[in-house]
Structures are given as structure tokens and as C-alpha cells.
Amino acid sequence: MRVETFILGELLEKGYLVIDDEESAAVLIDPGDNPASLIERLDEGGETLLGILLTHGHWDHVAGVREIKALYHAPVSLHEADMPLYRNVAEQAGLFGFQVDPQPPVDHHPKDGDVITLGPFRFEILHVPGHTPGGVCYKIGGIVFVGDTIFHGSIGRSDLPGGSGEQLLASIRQKILTLDDEVLLYPGHGPPTTVAVERASNPFLA
Numbered sequence: 001m002r003v004e005t006f007i008l009g010e011l012l013e014k015g016y017l018v019i020d021d022e023e024s025a026a027v028l029i030d031p032g033d034n035p036a037s038l039i040e041r042l043d044e045g046g047e048t049l050l051g052i053l054l055t056h057g058h059w060d061h062v063a064g065v066r067e068i069k070a071l072y073h074a075p076v077s078l079h080e081a082d083m084p085l086y087r088n089v090a091e092q093a094g095l096f097g098f099q100v101d102p103q104p105p106v107d108h109h110p111k112d113g114d115v116i117t118l119g120p121f122r123f124e125i126l127h128v129p130g131h132t133p134g135g136v137c138y139k140i141g142g143i144v145f146v147g148d149t150i151f152h153g154s155i156g157r158s159d160l161p162g163g164s165g166e167q168l169l170a171s172i173r174q175k176i177l178t179l180d181d182e183v184l185l186y187p188g189h190g191p192p193t194t195v196a197v198e199r200a201s202n203p204f205l206a
Contacts, residue, residue, distance in 0.1 A: 001121075003143065003186065004041070009033030010098070011060045014188055016145060018121060019047060025119045027051045028068065029138060029145045030188060033100065035064030039071060050118040054078040054106075055147025056135040057085030058160075059093040061188060063100045075107035077116060079127065082134030083109075085162065110136060126175045130168025131156035137175065143184045150176055150185060152193040155204045172205065 004017040013032035020026070026047040031038055042049060049072040054062055057078060065076055078086055085092060086103060093100035110116055112127035116138075126137040128149045135156075138145045148156035150172050158165040176185070181196035198205065 001141065005186075006035075006038050006041070008035060008038070008064065009060055012189060013060045014186070014190075015064070016186055017041065017047075018140065019045075020120045023120050024048060025050050025121070027053060027118055027121050027123075028074070029053050029186075030055055030061040030147065031064035031068045032060050033063040033098070035067055038064065038068065042072065048119075049074040050121065051116070052076045053116070053123065053138050053145070054082075054086075055137065055145060055149075055188065056132040057082030057089070058132065058148070059089045059096075059098070059100050061147065062086060062089060062103055063093070065103045066101055069104050076104065077108040077110050078106045079111070079134030079136050080109040081129070082132050085132060085134075112136075128168075128171035128175050130158055130164050130166075130171045132160075133162045135171075139179075139183075142180070142182060143186060144176070144179065145186045146176065146188070148188045150193075150198060150202070151187045151190045152197070153202055154190075155202070169205070177205070 006015045009032045016029040018027045110125040114125040116123045124139040128135045131148045158168045183195045
């Protein structure tokens, strides 16, 4: 298994392809705005896209779902608590001066503790409310895709509708910092980090 990173849209959101070369299969995490580079990569690589996993419902993380799903017909997963954000993605984007089309239906609503199995991939679900009510992390082996829950040296915003700073900090401490030190964290913006680094030096978690 390996991970490829894509920087998407004007907010530099990070989408991730998780790839199994032996089975020529892939899963996509958070296809943000302007997903042309993702589409080009999938077409060139020829992997079967088995699923689209969304860490939360903010527009910059979901704006590419419509185009990706139309091309590859992969099922979409998003926590049910973030469906109001997802359904109102056009209004969300408009508040920031961007134009985004409504997105297609979600196929699956993962819950905390669930396991999503897609071909050779097995993702554990960690519900991490705080940035949004339905934020989740997807853990596979020693890697966690954390969305906008935590960043290298920072944490996600909690001042947007549905956010809660108290909830966000509790989620990070209970679901992220309890993982092994060497676990890699792939955030929705900025560079990857590890549990050990954030536990030791993240100023928001002191």
C-alpha cells in the first residue's frame, strides 16, 4: 500500500489516493476543488477506484466528488452529521466567494468504530467532532487521514457553523493522541506529521 498526495483548488486542500499495486485498486480521500490532476492520474494509472471517503463536509474537501463519481462510479462515504453541510455545499462555497455545484448522493454513513472494507483496504473510522459535527478520521495500518482535525503544529478551525473548540480538543486527545507515536497523520492542508511530534510540540495541545 502507498499514498499519493494531490494539492487541489485555491485553498490548497490535500486529496489522497491510497493505492494497492498488486490489485491495481485505489481509494480516494477528500477530492477537493479542481480535481483534474486526480482524474489524469487515475486515467493514466488504470487503477479501479473502489471508494471516495470524505473526512468532513466542507466545500473545499468535497467539491470534486461530482466529477469523480460521474467518471468512476465509486461509492461515497460521509458521516451523517455532516450531511447538512454537504447538501448546502453551493451556499458554503458562495460565502467564501467560490462557485461549487451541488454534489451527488452519499452512499454510506460511517460511524465511530466502524470498519470500511474496500477490496484490499480496511479503514477504521474515528469520529472526531469539533471542526464539524461529523468529522471523521480514516485509519489504515499506521496511517490516519485526519482531514482538518489536526495539522502539523496546529489544529482545525472551530469557529465555523457546527464547530466546537472544546469538542475538537477532546476529539484530538481521545482519538489521535492515544495512537502509537509512529502513526503518520495526513492532514487536509499542509505537511504530514506524526502523533509523537504533535503530542510533544503542538502548542494548541499543551
